[in-house]
Every structure is written in C-alpha cells, then in structure tokens.
Amino acid sequence: MKFDMLNDADLTALLITLKLAGITTLLLILLGTPLAWWLARSRWRFKFLIEAVIALPLVLPPTVLGFYLLVALGPNGPIGGMMQWLGGQPLAFTFTGLVIGSMLYSMPFVVQPLQGAFAAIGNRPLEVAATLRASPLDRFFTVAVPLARPGFLTAAVLGFAHTVGEFGVVLMIGGNIPGQTQVLSIAIYDHVEVLEYGQAHWLSGGLLLISFIMLLSVYALNRRFSVTKV
Amino acid sequence: MSMTIEARFQIKRQDFILDIDLNIPARGISAIFGHSGCGKTTLLRAIAGLEPCSNGYLRVADMLWQDDNLFVPPHKRSLGYVFQEASLFAHLDVQKNLEYGLKRIPQSEYKVSLDQAIELLGIAHLLTRKAAQLSGGERQRVAIARALATSPKLLLMDEPLSALDMTRKQEIMPYLESLHDELSIPVLYVSHAPGEVARLADHLVLMESGKLIASGAIGQMLTRLDLPLAHGDKAAALIEATVAEHDEEFNLTYLDFPGGRFAVSHKDLPIGHPVRLRVVARDVSLTLEHQSQTSILNIFPARIEEMTPEGNAQAMVRLDLNGTPLLSRITRKSASLLDLTPGKQVYAQVKTVALLS
Numbered sequence: 001m002k003f004d005m006l007n008d009a010d011l012t013a014l015l016i017t018l019k020l021a022g023i024t025t026l027l028l029i030l031l032g033t034p035l036a037w038w039l040a041r042s043r044w045r046f047k048f049l050i051e052a053v054i055a056l057p058l059v060l061p062p063t064v065l066g067f068y069l070l071v072a073l074g075p076n077g078p079i080g081g082m083m084q085w086l087g088g089q090p091l092a093f094t095f096t097g098l099v100i101g102s103m104l105y106s107m108p109f110v111v112q113p114l115q116g117a118f119a120a121i122g123n124r125p126l127e128v129a130a131t132l133r134a135s136p137l138d139r140f141f142t143v144a145v146p147l148a149r150p151g152f153l154t155a156a157v158l159g160f161a162h163t164v165g166e167f168g169v170v171l172m173i174g175g176n177i178p179g180q181t182q183v184l185s186i187a188i189y190d191h192v193e194v195l196e197y198g199q200a201h202w203l204s205g206g207l208l209l210i211s212f213i214m215l216l217s218v219y220a221l222n223r224r225f226s227v228t229k230v
Numbered sequence: 231m232s233m234t235i236e237a238r239f240q241i242k243r244q245d246f247i248l249d250i251d252l253n254i255p256a257r258g259i260s261a262i263f264g265h266s267g268c269g270k271t272t273l274l275r276a277i278a279g280l281e282p283c284s285n286g287y288l289r290v291a292d293m294l295w296q297d298d299n300l301f302v303p304p305h306k307r308s309l310g311y312v313f314q315e316a317s318l319f320a321h322l323d324v325q326k327n328l329e330y331g332l333k334r335i336p337q338s339e340y341k342v343s344l345d346q347a348i349e350l351l352g353i354a355h356l357l358t359r360k361a362a363q364l365s366g367g368e369r370q371r372v373a374i375a376r377a378l379a380t381s382p383k384l385l386l387m388d389e390p391l392s393a394l395d396m397t398r399k400q401e402i403m404p405y406l407e408s409l410h411d412e413l414s415i416p417v418l419y420v421s422h423a424p425g426e427v428a429r430l431a432d433h434l435v436l437m438e439s440g441k442l443i444a445s446g447a448i449g450q451m452l453t454r455l456d457l458p459l460a461h462g463d464k465a466a467a468l469i470e471a472t473v474a475e476h477d478e479e480f481n482l483t484y485l486d487f488p489g490g491r492f493a494v495s496h497k498d499l500p501i502g503h504p505v506r507l508r509v510v511a512r513d514v515s516l517t518l519e520h521q522s523q524t525s526i527l528n529i530f531p532a533r534i535e536e537m538t539p540e541g542n543a544q545a546m547v548r549l550d551l552n553g554t555p556l557l558s559r560i561t562r563k564s565a566s567l568l569d570l571t572p573g574k575q576v577y578a579q580v581k582t583v584a585l586l587s
Contacts, residue, residue, distance in 0.1 A: 124317050127280050130304040131311035132331030132380060138305075142330075146321040 009178050010203060013187035020095070020183060021163040024102040028110040028159050029152070031103075036114035037140070055112070057105050066172025069101045073173060093175045098183075101169045110159040117151020118144060150222040157218045161211050233257060235384070235416065238287040239276045248272050248440040256291045256384070258432035259410055259417040261448070263424075269440040270420040271314075274386050277418065278311050279304035290384050290416075308339070310377030310415075312387040316369035318361035324372050325357040331380035341381035342413065350412065351375040351405050367398035371405060378413070385409075385417045391426060399426075406430055407587055424459075428452070428468060428508055429586045453548050453555040455538045460557060461546060465511040467556045468586075473503045489551025490530040492583055506586040511546060511557035513581040518568055520577050528580040532556065534572050537565065549578055556580075 073091040080090035091097035129139040174181035191200040241248040275281040288296040351371040434451040436443040471487040485492040532549040
C-alpha cells in the first residue's frame with residue numbers, strides 16, 4: 001500500500017470534474033428554470049407524464065441511463081448520427097457527451113427544488129405585482145425569482161454535488177480518457193483497482209469534505225434566507 | 231366623459247355562477263355587500279382582470295377595459311387592489327414595497343405622491359422594516375399606501391379589514407375615511423360587515439348568490455323596505471348632516487340636515503364639518519302631534535311613505551323627512567291606533583343617534 005499524495009492525473013481529474021459540474025449546473029439552472037416554472041404553474045392534465053420522466057434518473061441505475069445514452073450518442077445512434085450527418089463528431093466518449101449525460105442525470109435535483117419553490121410562492125404575490133403594473137416577465141424576475149431564492153440555492157448545490165458524485169453514467173458514455181473524460185469518482189475507482197489506497201483516501205476524503213461543506217452552506221444559507229410568509 | 235363604472239360579467243365556476251350587470255357612479259366609495267360566497271370577490275377580481283372571463287364588458291369612467299374584442303391585462307389597468315391579506319412582498323422592505331408600483335407608472339400619471347400616501351396611512355416610521363416585522367394592521371396600511379402610490383383611477387378593496395381584530399379595525403378606519411375625504415379616487419369596497427359599510431360607503435351594491443339584488447345611494451338602500459337591510463333589529467337609516475352650532479350651556483352640538491336639526495352631546499368638531507349619523511329604526515317612535523312635554527330633543531315632522539309588517543307584532547315604517555329617509559319600527563297595534571297610512575303627516579321622535587365619523 002502506498003500513501004502517495006495526488007499526482008498530475010488526479011489533479012486533472014479534479015479539474016475536469018469541477019468543470020463538468022459547473023457547466024452542467026449552469027445549463028441546468030438556465031434550462032430548468034423555465035421548465036420548473038411551467039411545471040409549477042401549468043394546469044395541463046398530462047403534466048404528470050413530464051414530471052415522471054424528469055424524476056426517472058432518481059430511481060434508474062446510472063448504468064441503464066448511461067447505456068441508452070451511449071447508444072443514442074454513438075455514431076449509430078439518433079443523436080450521434082445526426083451530429084455526424086451535420087459534419088461533427090459523435091458525442092460518445094467526449095466531454096460534450098458527458099455534459100449531456102450529466103444534465104439528464106442531475107435534472108431532477110435541479111428541477112424539483114425549483115418547481116417546489118415556485119409552487120410555494122403561490123399565485124397571490126404575482127397577482128399583487130400585476131395590479132402594481134408589472135408585466136408577466138417583470139413579475140417573474142422581480143417577484144418569483146427573488147422569492148424562490150432558497151430553491152435556486154438548493155437546486156444549484158444539489159445539481160453540482162450530484163454531478164461531482166456521478167460514476168455510472170460517466171463510465172458508460174465518457175469512458176475513462178485521462179485529461180478528457182476521466183472524472184474524480186472514476187480516478188478513485190482506478191486507484192482502488194491497483195491498490196493505491198493512499199491516493200484513493202486523499203481523493204475520497206476531499207470529495208467527502210467538499211460535499212459536506214456544500215450541503216452545510218445550503219442549509220445554513222436557506223435558514224438565513226427563509227422569509228416568513230406575509 | 232361618462233362618470234360611471236359599467237360592468238357586465240358572466241363567470242361560471244364549478245359550484246358557482248356570477249351573472250352581473252352593474253352601473254355605479256365612478257366616485258366616492260361603493261360598497262359591494264353580501265354574504266360570504268355571494269361572488270363579491272369574484273366580481274372585484276373580474277374588474278381587476280385577474281379572473282379570466284370571456285364575453286364580459288367593463289368600462290371605468292372613460293377607460294374601456296374589456297369588451298367582446300378587448301381585454302386589457304391587469305398590469306395595464308390603472309387600478310389599485312388591496313387584498314384581504316396584505317400580501318406585501320416578503321423579499322422587500324416597506325419602502326421598496328411602496329415603490330414597486332410607483333416605479334412602474336409613467337411620471338405623467340403621478341397624482342398621489344409617495345409622501346402623501348405614506349402620510350395618509352401613517353406609516354412613515356415603518357419604512358425600513360421588513361413585512362414580517364409588521365403587525366397585521368400595519369401591513370394592511372402599507373398595502374393600501376402601496377396601491378395608492380400608483381395613482382390609480384380606481385381602487386379595489388377586498389375586505390381589507392376582515393383579517394384584523396376589532397382594535398386593528400378601529401386603527402385603520404380613520405385612514406380609510408381620510409382616503410375618502412382627501413382623494414378623489416373612486417373605491418369599490420367589498421365587505422360583509424354592515425358596520426363598515428354604514429360608516430364608509432356612499433353607494434351600496436347588494437349581491438346574493440352571484441347576482442345583483444339592488445344598487446343605489448346608501449341612504450336610500452338602507453331604508454328600502456323591499457330589501458333585507460331595512461329589516462330586523464339592526465335596521466337603521468343614515469343621515470348626512472353638518473355641524474351647525476355648539477351649545478356651551480348644555481354642552482350640546484347641533485347638527486343640521488335637510489329635515490331639521492339634531493341635538494347631540496358635545497362633539498369637538500368645527501362648524502360646517504360633515505358628519506354621518508346612524509339612527510336605528512327601533513329608536514324612532516311616532517306621534518301624530520308634536521310632543522312638547524317630553525325629554526326627547528330630536529323631533530322632526532315627517533311623512534309616512536311606506537309600511538310593511540315586521541314579524542308578527544311589529545311594523546317597519548319608512549318616513550320622509552324633507553327628502554331624507556328614516557326608518558321607524560313600531561308595534562302593529564300602535565300603527566293601527568294611530569291609523570298610520572302612507573301619505574300621513576306624523577312626528578318622528580328620535581331617542582338615540584350615533585355619530586359614525
């Protein structure tokens with residue numbers, strides 16, 4: 001057993017992981033906000049179908065999701081094939097593919113807190129804003145978003161942390177290409193496989209600490225932000 | 231320019247139909263009165279554009295807000311809405327709450343200044359607080375000021391006092407009255423509390439299960455014997471009077487109205503100040519001749535206009551005091567002994583009178 005500190009490959013894996021989680025979270029907030037808003041406000045009778053689809057990654061083994069993504073993103077899959085037809089690369093085993101997979105995998109962790117936060121606001125503050133001359137878009141940005149701030153914080157941190165922790169999906173569609181698609185969780189797995197427990201300890205411990213600190217800040221901040229309903 | 235509010239709505243909900251055709255003056259306070267669930271709030275929301283309904287019609291003075299081809303969205307209607315619960319924005323302090331609407335109207339529409347609204351509602355000391363740090367009454371005052379600060383052409387108030395206890399109600403009432411006296415904004419005031427209506431309203435719209443029962447000037451409406459308001463223990467007439475004179479010797483104040491002069495115990499009000507009096511029907515007795523040997527000071531010549539039986543033993547009599555209606559509840563036996571019939575001249579003796587404002 002060796003107790004080496006982190007090597008360059010580990011640091012690269014860490015950077016890729018943070019980059020992946022950051023981009024995924026950002027995109028998910030951007031795309032998930034309108035989706036969550038619609039889910040919270042729509043009275044469409046088949047809305048539950050969409051909700052069920054979004055919640056799927058919560059119960060599905062990541063390898064199943066990863067497998068289908070691999071098929072879809074690969075050169076013979078519908079998405080990968082289209083990419084090739086458009087003159088691009090198939091997305092399997094690329095960083096872009098990883099981002100797409102991570103977004104699907106972490107979607108419920110972003111959309112659900114947002115949907116809950118928007119639903120909790122209720123109709124009244126928006127009606128009040130309407131009678132105070134605020135247009136629908138104005139109401140959304142000046143009333144709904146600020147009132148849903150705890151939801152945004154929860155969504156961002158959960159989305160980020162969940163992406164940092166993913167393994168199965170990445171393994172399936174990203175492969176394990178150092179410097180491109182090798183993320184932290186896979187680097188840990190590799191270390192353990194070759195009995196490098198020291199490095200595995202450093203990486204695992206670091207991840208544990210980061211995750212705990214992130215969750216701690218969410219709960220602490222949400223307590224401070226929590227606004228009494230009036 | 232027509233100074234009326236014209237509204238026609240047909241709104242069907244699962245367990246409820248609002249079907250109303252309304253034409254009321256676009257000035258003063260119009261109370262929309264009726265039992266809970268009669269559609270008052272739905273009507274108010276429809277006027278604000280918050281209750282989507284096709285085939286409605288709404289015109290407020292010279293502004294057309296809805297007809298077959300037009301639906302002005304709520305944020306483009308120059309109105310203020312005060313909800314039952316104050317509904318302040320929890321993420322903003324009082325000052326920012328007040329400015330929210332103000333910032334969104336063009337400067338050319340400024341009629342009520344923010345300072346004026348703040349002073350009128352007495353909230354200057356609350357400006358830096360968060361909504362959660364205010365009492366219920368304070369919140370509602372901020373909400374009213376917030377609505378006023380948009381200089382609305384119509385103020386809609388949905389039972390603004392109903393969520394408050396008696397003390398808070400008493401705290402806000404004077405502010406609502408000064409609203410009435412100092413701003414010329416027409417107000418639609420939804421209420422199911424007769425006391426509030428008697429004190430504030432100029433015009434009364436009576437509703438029952440989604441329909442309009444009657445609408446008219448408050449003094450007339452309260453004394454119309456074909457309406458439920460003019461019956462029962464609490465039936466009362468309203469009289470608009472002005473302070474005419476103070477009597478130092480007996481510590482009385484005299485109040486003039488077209489039908490005569492009331493004497494009430496001294497009120498610290500300037501001469502010429504308008505007051506609203508409430509005279510309960512059971513406190514008014516009738517005589518055929520002017521009694522001189524009586525302790526009652528307030529005696530007025532009156533003409534009987536209409537009478538209806540009230541329960542088994544009593545009768546409600548509507549009197550005309552030189553244009554001012556008054557109610558008197560007497561026994562059927564007295565009515566028969568005095569041979570009271572419509573058109574007959576009598577004297578109304580008023581035992582007690584209450585000053586509402």
